Amino acid sequence: MLSIPTVTLNDGVAFPELGLGTYKLQGPEGVAAIVAAIDSGYRLLDTAVNYENEGEVGEAVRTAGVDRAELLITTKIPGRHHGRAEALESTKASLALLGLDRIDLSLIHWPNPSVGKYLDTWRGMIDAREQGLVRSIGVSNFTAAMLTELIDETGVTPAVNQVELHPYFPQAELRAFHAVHGIRTESWSPLARRSELLQEQVLQEIAGTHDVTPTQVVLRWHTQLGSTPIPKSADADRQRENADVFGFRLTDDEVSAISALERGRLWDGDPDTHEEM
Ligand SMILES: NC(=O)C1=CN([C@@H]2O[C@H](COP(=O)(O)OP(=O)(O)OC[C@H]3O[C@@H](n4cnc5c(N)ncnc54)[C@H](OP(=O)(O)O)[C@@H]3O)[C@@H](O)[C@H]2O)C=CC1
Numbered sequence: 001m002l003s004i005p006t007v008t009l010n011d012g013v014a015f016p017e018l019g020l021g022t023y024k025l026q027g028p029e030g031v032a033a034i035v036a037a038i039d040s041g042y043r044l045l046d047t048a049v050n051y052e053n054e055g056e057v058g059e060a061v062r063t064a065g066v067d068r069a070e071l072l073i074t075t076k077i078p079g080r081h082h083g084r085a086e087a088l089e090s091t092k093a094s095l096a097l098l099g100l101d102r103i104d105l106s107l108i109h110w111p112n113p114s115v116g117k118y119l120d121t122w123r124g125m126i127d128a129r130e131q132g133l134v135r136s137i138g139v140s141n142f143t144a145a146m147l148t149e150l151i152d153e154t155g156v157t158p159a160v161n162q163v164e165l166h167p168y169f170p171q172a173e174l175r176a177f178h179a180v181h182g183i184r185t186e187s188w189s190p191l192a193r194r195s196e197l198l199q200e201q202v203l204q205e206i207a208g209t210h211d212v213t214p215t216q217v218v219l220r221w222h223t224q225l226g227s228t229p230i231p232k233s234a235d236a237d238r239q240r241e242n243a244d245v246f247g248f249r250l251t252d253d254e255v256s257a258i259s260a261l262e263r264g265r266l267w268d269g270d271p272d273t274h275e276e277m
């Protein structure tokens with residue numbers, strides 16, 4: 001079984017350096033894919049109310065042959081549940097769907113700034129943590145300005161900010177802000193879903209040097225940047241390939257060459273303007 005190392009979050013929780021994205025993993029095939037990932041060594045699972053698969057994630061947790069205490073289940077509060085009381089209700093509904101008595105990491109999925117409720121939502125998540133419903137609390141798709149507002153207004157720094165991050169969009173400035181504030185970066189679409197990333201010549205060359213695949217080069221790049229990637233794969237062999245990235249190390253020049261692929265977001269997911277309910 002693969003062993004995925006952990007880092008310590010600002011609340012003391014040991015957090016895997018790589019996890020499984022579950023967007024689109026649904027139904028019996030979705031459960032089987034998530035069980036396969038757990039059985040091969042994944043311990044961090046990323047779901048969301050809006051993925052409509054919290055039931056599948058919970059079933060996989062109960063089916064896999066691993067102690068619940070070893071697993072970290074992330075879910076996310078959708079835009080339509082913003083607000084202090086609503087965030088608490090959303091958390092309870094997620095717990096019921098997951099069939100669990102605690103969520104390991106709860107995130108605000110998108111800030112939806114025009115709605116103006118992400119600060120209240122954050123207060124509701126602090127309540128949920130105080131009530132023992134959630135162990136760690138964090139956010140997703142937050143800018144440095146939004147993070148600053150949460151910290152200044154509540155004194156509680158998010159443990160994690162899950163953001164779009166891949167070689168086409170390395171997020172150097174936001175990662176530097178996270179480092180200063182002790183916020184763990186998590187990379188969504190780490191393989192740049194729906195793109196030609198894996199065909200890039202520089203990745204093919206570096207992969208040849210280390211006798212690994214371009215996918216493994218990209219995921220190792222994330223971990224060496226200090227971010228936790230959550231690649232999604234429905235296939236057990238690709239899941240193992242994706243998690244088997246801790247046996248080699250990229251040089252600083254290789255990390256820089258991969259970061260030089262920067263060209264921007266995959267689609268128009270700018271959190272200042274893109275909103276999801
Ligand atoms: N917070 C947010 O706003 C967002 C969060 N997310 C989270 O991030 C996760 C990952 O992002 P996602 O958008 O799914 O994209 P990824 O970058 O993880 O790419 C997933 C795609 O890559 C394919 N793939 C996976 N492994 C390999 C491999 N080794 N070789 C070739 N192809 C591979 C998968 O196909 P196959 O399954 O067939 O292997 C799938 O088509 C999501 O599942 C979700 O949990 C995503 C978007 C936004």
Ligand SMILES: O=C(O)C(=O)[C@@H](O)[C@H](O)C(=O)CO
Nearest residue numbers: 023048050109188267269276
């Ligand atoms: O996957 C997620 O977490 C999302 O927020 C998605 O809705 C994402 O925005 C997307 O897939 C857009 O095409």
